[in-house]
Amino acid sequence: MSRRQPVAFIAVATFLLVGLAIASIFLGSRSLSVSDVISILALGPNADRVVLPEGLSSDDYGIVWNLRLPRTLLAMGVGASISIAGAIAQVWTRNPLADPGLIGINAGAGFAVALALTAGWAPTIGQRALFGLVGAACSMAVVLLVSRVSRDPLTLVLVGVGVTFGLQAAANLMSLYSSDTLEGLRRWSVGSTAGRGLDDATIAATGLVLGTLVALFVAKPLDLLAMGEEAASALGVSPQNVRWAAGLAIVVLAGSATATVGLVTFLGFAAPHVIRRFTGPALTRLLIPTALTGAAALLAADIGGRFIMQPNEVEMSILVAIVGAPIMIATVRERLPRMRWRRNKKNYEAVTR
Secondary structure, X not given: OOOOOOHHHHHHHHHHHHHHHXXXXXXXXOOOOHHHHHHHHHHOOOHHHOOOOXXXXXXXXXXXXXXXXXXXXXXXXXXXXXXXXXXXXXXXXXXXXXXXXXXXXHHHHHHHHHXXXXXXXXXXXXXXXXXXXXXHHHHHHHHHHHHOOOOOHHHHHHHHHHHHHHHHHHHHHHHHOOHHHHHHHHHHOOOOOOOOOHHHHXXXXXXXXXXXXXXXXXXXXXXXXXXXXXXXXXXXXXXXHHHHHHHHHHHHHHHHHHHHHOOXXXXXXXXXXXXXXXXXXXXXXXXXXXXXXXXXXXXXXXXXXXXXXXXXXXOHHHHHHHHHHHHHHHHHHHHHHHHHHHHHHHHHHHHHO
């Protein structure tokens, strides 16, 4: 497959995503025939004005329109958002291990939501999403400022993990003194689409659209910036403006996704890491395939989680972590020899200079 034109990959990923979306609507713990689901979909979303065909109940109608359809749209939107945010973060920080869930962004959003729930500032979904965006921005700023002490790619991850644990501990502490916060954190501690509605899907879709627009705008300048600040400046790129725009895209994408489904880690790292092998490192060619792959991966995890432990469900973020963690371990092991070689080369040059 040509790295210059990943059209075939985009076509395959789109076909897979459409197939998974159809399967998500038709499959679930409640057994409904294909004809029943089609009949329910044909009735439309307004439950007050529809007349159900014989053999179908209001529960069947609610399962399709209020449960399966929202969680399908939500899983696709969140998967695409987190994957795009991970791709931008990796190019922006020049760190292939960067992930919104590992550099504190998701934990910042979760902490802000917990704080808002404790103080009673966010009774609506929209207000919680706003607090999630603010928390994501603040935590990302802290991680980036602290990690500037070293250029080692692992420094960013280690600082991010430390910030993540600290924010999660603070959120857990607040939950000990507030039953409302405890109940709310149960929704955010593990990423899941269960119980979410069309309002959550709308927020996730809005964050995806806005964040993707910024990402498309900043993709080419980021590729130029990867060549070096001097070369990028010579081509008319402002490094500072590009970094601000990239940070804005990451905050909007990861913050809105976390505010709707909770914490989902490893997907933002794994999706662009895998796709980069087919498209190359350029962000302009990486964004769309990564978004489609991330959406398909999270939707597949959501579908699989419905059947693994019936009648209970396994949250999609758990399945994603089971797959994503080994990929990250393999990546670190692959990079260690290169890092040692570069360090030895610098030491040799310093001695022989």
